[in-house]
Amino acid sequence: MFRILEAQAxxxxxxxxxxxxxxxxxxxxxxxxxxRAAILGLRSFAKEWPAxxxxxxxxxxxxxxxxxxEDVDTTKITLETLLMLFNPDESSxxxxxxxxxxxxxxxxxxxxxxxxxxxxxxxxxxxxxxYSLQLIQAISTARPERTQECVATSPVGVxxxxxVLDDKREAVRSEGLLLLTALTLSSPELQKVVAYxxxxxxxxxxxxxxxxxxxxxxxxxxxxxxxxxxxRLNVSNQNLFRESGWMRKLAALLSRYLEEQDAxxxxxxxxxxxxxxxxxxxxxxxxxxxxxxxxxxQTNQRSFWQSGLLAQVMxxxxxxxxxxxxxxxxxxxxxxxxxxxxxxxxxxxQLDVPSPRAQNPTTExxxxxxxAAHPPRDNVISALLEMALVTSTLQAFDVxxxxxxxxKAYLQDHSPxxxxxxxxxxxxxxxxxxxxxxxxxxxxxxxxxRSGDPYRLWIAAVLLFxxxxxxxxxxxxxxxxxxxxxxxxxxVVTCIQALASNLVSAEQNMEDERxxxxxLTILCSWLYEDHDAVNDFLSEGSIIQSIVQLVxxxxxxxxxxSGLCAVLLGTVYxxxxxxxxxxxxxxxxxxxxxxxxxRYIDRITKLREHPMIRNYEVLAQDSTxxxxxxxxxxxxDSTFVEFVKDNFSRMVRAIDRAPGLEVPVVANGIQKxxxxxxxxxxxxxxxxxxQVAQKLESDVLTLERKLGQEQADHRKAKDSAAIELxxxxxxxxxxxxxxxxxxxxxxxxxxxxxxxxxxxxELEVKRxxxxxxxxxxxxxxxxxxxxxxxxxxxxxxxxxxxxxxxELEKTSKEHVQDLQTAHEDYSAKLSxxxxxxxxxxxxYADAExxxxxxxxxxxxxxxxxxxxxxxxxxxxxxxGDLEEKRLxxxxxxxELGEPTSDGGEDEQDSKDDEGEASDTxxxxxx
Numbered sequence: 068m069f070r071i072l073e074a075q076a077x078x079x080x081x082x083x084x085x086x087x088x089x090x091x092x093x094x095x096x097x098x099x100x101x102x103r104a105a106i107l108g109l110r111s112f113a114k115e116w117p118a119x120x121x122x123x124x125x126x127x128x129x130x131x132x133x134x135x136x137e138d139v140d141t142t143k144i145t146l147e148t149l150l151m152l153f154n155p156d157e158s159s160x161x162x163x164x165x166x167x168x169x170x171x172x173x174x175x176x177x178x179x180x181x182x183x184x185x186x187x188x189x190x191x192x193x194x195x196x197x198y199s200l201q202l203i204q205a206i207s208t209a210r211p212e213r214t215q216e217c218v219a220t221s222p223v224g225v226x227x228x229x230x231v232l233d234d235k236r237e238a239v240r241s242e243g244l245l246l247l248t249a250l251t252l253s254s255p256e257l258q259k260v261v262a263y264x265x266x267x268x269x270x271x272x273x274x275x276x277x278x279x280x281x282x283x284x285x286x287x288x289x290x291x292x293x294x295x296x297x298x299r300l301n302v303s304n305q306n307l308f309r310e311s312g313w314m315r316k317l318a319a320l321l322s323r324y325l326e327e328q329d330a331x332x333x334x335x336x337x338x339x340x341x342x343x344x345x346x347x348x349x350x351x352x353x354x355x356x357x358x359x360x361x362x363x364x365q366t367n368q369r370s371f372w373q374s375g376l377l378a379q380v381m382x383x384x385x386x387x388x389x390x391x392x393x394x395x396x397x398x399x400x401x402x403x404x405x406x407x408x409x410x411x412x413x414x415x416x417q418l419d420v421p422s423p424r425a426q427n428p429t430t431e432x433x434x435x436x437x438x439a440a441h442p443p444r445d446n447v448i449s450a451l452l453e454m455a456l457v458t459s460t461l462q463a464f465d466v467x468x469x470x471x472x473x474x475k476a477y478l479q480d481h482s483p484x485x486x487x488x489x490x491x492x493x494x495x496x497x498x499x500x501x502x503x504x505x506x507x508x509x510x511x512x513x514x515x516x517r518s519g520d521p522y523r524l525w526i527a528a529v530l531l532f533x534x535x536x537x538x539x540x541x542x543x544x545x546x547x548x549x550x551x552x553x554x555x556x557x558x559v560v561t562c563i564q565a566l567a568s569n570l571v572s573a574e575q576n577m578e579d580e581r582x583x584x585x586x587l588t589i590l591c592s593w594l595y596e597d598h599d600a601v602n603d604f605l606s607e608g609s610i611i612q613s614i615v616q617l618v619x620x621x622x623x624x625x626x627x628x629s630g631l632c633a634v635l636l637g638t639v640y641x642x643x644x645x646x647x648x649x650x651x652x653x654x655x656x657x658x659x660x661x662x663x664x665x666r667y668i669d670r671i672t673k674l675r676e677h678p679m680i681r682n683y684e685v686l687a688q689d690s691t692x693x694x695x696x697x698x699x700x701x702x703x704d705s706t707f708v709e710f711v712k713d714n715f716s717r718m719v720r721a722i723d724r725a726p727g728l729e730v731p732v733v734a735n736g737i738q739k740x741x742x743x744x745x746x747x748x749x750x751x752x753x754x755x756x757x758q759v760a761q762k763l764e765s766d767v768l769t770l771e772r773k774l775g776q777e778q779a780d781h782r783k784a785k786d787s788a789a790i791e792l793x794x795x796x797x798x799x800x801x802x803x804x805x806x807x808x809x810x811x812x813x814x815x816x817x818x819x820x821x822x823x824x825x826x827x828x829e830l831e832v833k834r835x836x837x838x839x840x841x842x843x844x845x846x847x848x849x850x851x852x853x854x855x856x857x858x859x860x861x862x863x864x865x866x867x868x869x870x871x872x873x874e875l876e877k878t879s880k881e882h883v884q885d886l887q888t889a890h891e892d893y894s895a896k897l898s899x900x901x902x903x904x905x906x907x908x909x910x911y912a913d914a915e916x917x918x919x920x921x922x923x924x925x926x927x928x929x930x931x932x933x934x935x936x937x938x939x940x941x942x943x944x945x946x947g948d949l950e951e952k953r954l955x956x957x958x959x960x961x962e963l964g965e966p967t968s969d970g971g972e973d974e975q976d977s978k979d980d981e982g983e984a985s986d987t988x989x990x991x992x993x
Contacts, residue, residue: 083119086112090123093131102131103141110144113151118161121152125173133183139192146187146198153205171209181206181217181224188227193236200231200242207249215254225257229264232273237286240273244289251296258297262304267313270294280320280345281327281334288341291348298355302363305356309367314374320349321379328388343390350380350393350400357403368408377404377411378418381447384469385420385454391466395689398451398469402476412481418447423454448477448488452504456527459520464690464699471526475533482538489534489541493548506530507548510589511565513572521581521698528585529704536592536706545593546603563603564610566590571613580628581702587631588707594638595714596732601642605649611639615661618670627702630674633667634711637718644729652726659722667722675715683708868963875956878949 086109093105106128113120128145135141152170155162174180187199207214218224228250231243247266251258270290277283277290297304308314324346327334334342353376356367371377383389384397405411422445445453454463455470478485496507503509506527535541550565551557560568570586594600605611618632640658643651658667674680679702686692686700693699724730 082112082116086116086119087123090120090127093124093127099135099138099141102135103138103144106131106141106144106148110148110151113148114156115159116161117152117155117159117166118163120148121166121170125149125152125170129174129180129183132187133179136183136186136190139190139195142187142190142192143194143198146194146202149202150198150205153202153209167205167209171206171213174206175210175213175217178217178220181214182221185218185221185224185227188231193239196231196234196239197242200239200246204242204246204249207246211249211253215250215257218250219254219257219260225260226264229261229266229269232266232269241286241289244273244286244293248289248293248296251293255301258301259303262297262301262307266297267294267308267311271313271316274320279327280324280349281342282338283345284341287345288348291345291352295348295352295355298352300355300358302361305363305367309356309370314367314370314376317349317353318371318374318376318379321376321383325379325382325386328386339390343393346383346389346393347396350396353380353400354403357400357406359403359406365408368404368411371404372411372414377401377415380404381418381420384466385423385450387421387442391462395465395469398466398473402469402473406476407480409481412477412479412484415477416446416448416484419444420447420450421445423450423458448474449504452506456504456506456509456523459523461690461698464522467522467526468689468701471529474530478530478533482540485534485538485541486544489544493544496548507562510586511548511550511562511569513569521579521585522701525581525585528589529707532588532592532704532707535589536710539597542593542597542600546600561603561606563590563593563600564607567604567607567610567614571610571617574617574625574628579698580625581698583625583628584631584702587628587635588704591631591635591638592707592710594635594642595710596642598642598644598647598732601639602644602647604639605643605647605654608649611636611649611654611657615657618662618666626673626677627679630670630677633662633670634674634718636662637667637671637721641717641721641724641730642732645727651729655722655726664722668719671715671718675711679703680708680711864963868960871956871960875953878952 089105089108089112093102093109096102096105109120109124109128128149131145132142135145149170153167155166174184181203184199184203187195190196203214203218218228228243228247232240232247234240234243247261251261270293274280274283274287274290277286280287298308353371356371357364380397380401384394384401386394389397401415405415421442424443424445451470451474455467455474458467478488492505492507495502495505496511509524509527510531531545535545545562548562549559551559553559566586566589570583570590573582573586590604594604614632614636618629618636636658640651640654643649643654645651647654658664679686679700683703683705688701688705690699692701
């Protein structure tokens with residue numbers, strides 16, 4: 068019986084077939100309940116079979132979001148199903164990272180799909196908002212760039228996302244923070260849009276509501292992450308933030324943090340890690356405004372200073388209860404606040420901070436030091452030196468490095484401050500007072516306990532390196548440092564000699580390599596392009612032999628020291644001169660014979676290829692770089708690493724430079740160092756020029772003697788020329804007398820010729836006058852005949868004018884009579900027409916049946932009127948012809964000189980004629 072029932076039962080469906088059936092129902096369902104049931108079925112398979120559900124029902128699920136957006140329950144289960152597709156079970160046979168990419172592509176390829184999810188944020192329903200935010204977050208994780216484009220393209224997408232920050236429900240607000248953080252990570256345009264949606268106000272509102280930096284949880288950390296995204300490398304948002312006054316809000320947060328740190332109520336230890344994260348995040352946000360080289364950095368520095376933020380940052384840096392890593396970050400922030408700004412560097416030195424000496428580093432709890440409640444205060448520079456050079460605990464290493472960085476920023480690009488700082492250090496060293504934070508005393512004293520804390524000497528060397536680097540005035544000041552009194556018979560040891568001696572001693576005693584690197588850092592940079600410093604170094608002849616020995620006795624564990632010693636030797640040879648205490652030729656001989664060119668190049672090349680130099684920028688330069696319990700792997704300063712890399716090729720080629728060729732150096736505008744061969748050649752040229760000058764002087768004496776002889780000959784020639792001139796003058800006077808006699812004779816002949824010519828002219832004039840009188844008589848007779856003929860013509864024209872005038876008057880009278888007659892006829896007809904029209908109007912009211920006949924009469928009248936109009940046009944044409952004829956007659960009379968009537972009368976007559984013609988036409992029409 069049971070077997071029969073089993074045989075008749077339908078076949079079992081597998082998961083794939085069930086999913087296909089549910090997808091078909093979802094696609095074809097018209098009722099909301101049917102779609103909801105299908106979605107519930109798909110949701111049960113989404114975790115185990117994500118690929119099957121997505122391939123068959125993804126598009127229909129997205130359509131349901133748009134179609135059933137008003138139904139909260141359907142929207143909720145649809146969003147849950149989609150989220151399950153993005154996060155399937157790891158044990159699922161269809162689980163794959165490609166599914167999330169495919170789902171994200173399906174959403175982002177059509178703008179309306181993302182718009183639907185953004186529209187769900189308008190609903191206040193908890194799950195609609197929460198799940199839509201989580202779904203957009205999942206899409207953004209898979210396809211961040213496309214999601215950013217879709218959100219930015221949506222008209223109100225960004226506004227709705229930012230508005231989520233006002234939601235009082237923590238889960239929704241936190242998801243909104245995370246989503247905005249992800250979307251603004253790499254999209255500058257989206258960062259600007261979010262910032263202009265009043266995001267800064269909302270972010271600080273959440274921070275205050277969550278308990279600020281001290282009591283705020285991970286939500287405050289998320290707010291600071293979002294704030295960092297909006298400000299990172301975005302000048303527009305930084306300007307908006309600064310101009311809106313939010314920098315004072317940052318200062319207020321730090322001020323509140325300090326007040327709570329000083330409060331009697333202690334903060335719970337479990338809350339300190341999150342508090343440190345929040346404070347570190349805020350300091351990181353501040354540093355985003357202080358990018359070195361950015362156009363707005365100095366403006367941001369001044370704004371932070373005016374808000375009092377720098378002083379608060381320094382208070383945090385020297386607060387005993389703040390964790391060491393946070394204090395280091397605060398010092399790095401302070402360094403960025405003053406770096407490269409001369410005005411702030413000078414103001415920074417006037418600050419006072421809690422004294423490091425009052426802090427007890429032994430009472431440390433979870434990275435926090437418990438110091439005195441109100442410690443004494445020191446000048447900030449003294450406190451920084453105290454912290455960097457006196458504190459020797461390994462836990463405070465990051466703080467010591469940060470203090471060193473802060474002092475470097477205080478000295479950067481400000482020569483007067485660097486000189487003042489160095490002068491104070493030199494004066495303190497010369498006073499023989501015990502100053503544990505004096506960098507000169509630390510470097511020059513040969514202390515056997517240096518290996519216990521090598522970073523004390525290393526930090527002092529870095530500071531001195533930055534004081535001397537590319538500053539010839541500071542180098543000259545440092546060269547005045549010496550030990551011993553020559554007047555008392557003591558040996559005088561200069562600063563450079565003492566540093567070199569300490570270097571050799573440290574290597575011989577196998578002290579920590581950081582000690583040797585510290586000395587080499589100063590010597591390599593000091594001697595570079597400084598002939599005086601090189602000569603000072605070479606004045607102790609045994610030093611160069613000791614340095615060569617250090618290079619030849621190379622140990623695999625001290626590659627850095629060996630390479631830097633080779634760099635030092637190359638620098639000494641490169642900038643030595645022929646007059647150096649150890650001549651340049653001898654130095655070259657030592658390098659090529661005792662050291663060898665190949666070994667020299669090998670040491671420098673290995674130094675350049677060492678990971679500490681080659682990978683300096685990517686290696687951690689803090690306490691985490693070393694092994695547990697050991698010293699950190701920090702050996703170099705960043706500026707010195709750049710110095711080594713920039714001059715690597717020059718140092719390699721230095722040994723190949725000929726000893727006779729010195730390298731010129733320009734120091735403070737003065738060139739130092741020349742080629743000795745050039746000097747010798749110039750001297751030889753001067754001697755040649757002197758010999759040539761002597762020869763020229765002898766030639767001049769010979770020429771002077773020749774000139775005297777020639778002058779005597781010239782005087783003799785001059786006397787003979789005077790005698791010859793006198794003879795010629797006598798001859799000239801005789802010739803002049805003969806010429807005057809001939810001239811008088813010619814004048815007489817000329818006067819006679821003029822008299823004959825005058826008589827001939829008078830006869831000619833008389834003959835011309837007679838001819839003129841004859842011509843004048845002929846002309847007068849011809850003129851009389853012409854005048855008689857003109858008088859006859861004038862008489863004829865006058866008679867013609869009289870006749871034309873008579874005809875014109877007759878024509879005018881006839882024309883006037885015609886016009887009067889036409890006017891009288893027109894007036895009679897017009898009066899007759901008016902009487903008839905009056906009678907017709909009177910009869911119109913009583914005789915409606917005669918309307919058709921009257922219509923015909925009216926048409927006849929219209930025809931008659933047209934005929935009258937035609938007659939009027941003809942009359943006007945006739946009148947026009949008459950007027951034209953009259954004008955021609957008048958014109959002719961004017962030409963003959965006869966008077967005519969005025970134009971006004973003619974115009975009036977013309978108007979009267981036209982009026983009469985018009986009256987006649989109207990009468991004819993009537």
